[in-house]
Amino acid sequence: MEVHAAIEAYARHLDRVRRLSPATVRAYASDLRDLAAALPPDSEMADVDLEHLREWQWRSTSRGDARSTLARRAAAARGFFAWAVEEGLVESDPALRLTTPKRGRSLPKVATRPAVETVLGELGARAAEGDPLALRDHAVLELLYAAAIRVSELCGLDISDLDRDRRTVRVVGKGSKERVVPFGAPALNALDAYLVRGRPVLAARREGQPQQSLPAAALFLGARGARLTPRAVHATVTREFGPALEADAVGAHTLRHSAATHMLDGGADLRAVQEMLGHASLGTTQIYTHVSAERLRAAYRLAHPRA
Known part of the structure; x- marks a missing residue:
């Protein structure tokens, strides 16, 4: 079989049989297509050594x-050829x-508790004005932040x-595994405000119908009424936390990393x-x-007279 055709078949296997996340399938397929581009044109699987x-x-x-x-690409190649043998x-x-x-080993970047409180407080103040996107x-x-869930x-x-x-x-995580995650009263209040005053407006933009006729699926909607995308969430996190953090400390999982660290800090x-x-x-x-340990060491170096 030609290498390109085998890669597409393997991607379908990862999706339908292994049930990996779409992002993982895309990453592995991209890595393997990069491999195919480095091979002689029209290479067959049996030609690769x-x-x-x-x-x-x-x-x-x-x-x-x-x-x-590099590590991910090596893993992609090993998985691909092991499948090809089977x-x-x-x-x-x-x-x-x-x-x-x-x-x-690189430690995830996290926001401090005061930074999180400041950003969420400012967002809450803007949401109180009633703009659906702010809500x-x-x-x-x-x-x-409350549930420490992945953006996806x-x-x-x-x-x-x-x-x-x-x-x-209830969230569906990697490998289609379900789990139930708690969240606190501030998140519930923000969700209630969004569901009552924000989501109906966004949903009506897509449907072009009276706000009483709403789709009943996606919780979070984009500006045009479709399901919110991870890219849009990443942009929101970057925009809101960028001024409070260094540029390289902001990412889609900033709040997930921060929540996990703050929970462990709290015992x-x-x-x-x-x-x-x-x-x-x-x-x-x-x-x-x-x-947590690194943050403690940093605080010690700054505060202890014999550090």
Whole structure:
């Protein structure tokens, strides 16, 4: 089979059989298409050997790609050729001896509690004026921080996923795993205001119908009434937290990282935080203990006379 055709078949396998997230499937497929572009034209799967793969890695390194990118690409290649062996597309796996560059440990950037309180307070003041987008943005950021959910999980929420009485939200995480996450009264108040005064206006923009006739699916809507996208949420986080943080500290998961760190700072149990975040491995959650420890060391260096 030709390499390009095999890559498309593998992407369908990741989506339909492995049920990986769309973002993961896109990333792996993009990596493998980059591999195909580095091969001779019209290469067949049986033509690819370890030297081709190492040449591809060298090109990526020469471009200055991050170690995390190199590690992901190596994982994509290994998974692809292991699948190809199972499917009988190749007799032997050329990626078995492909090494994975060690990933450097980088701590997630987090906002301080005062910074979060300031930004959410300013958003709440703007939302009180009744602008539907301000009401939505306030509810979005309050829920991201309160529930520490992923941006993709937030964008996939439907109104029916909210349980106002219990103050919980049902989210579908990686691997289509569901979990129920609590949130606090400030987030509930922001959601109520958005659902009553913001969402009906946004929904009416799409439907072109009276505000009484509303679609009953997506919780968060964009400016034109469609389901809110992760890119729009990222833009909102960057816009609101950019002035309060350094540029490289702002990202789509800023509030998720901040919430996890603040919970551990406040004495939350690590396994409870793991369950709330939806991490499959406790080791993934432990990165936030390193953030807390680093913040403590920084405070010590600044404040202790014998630091």
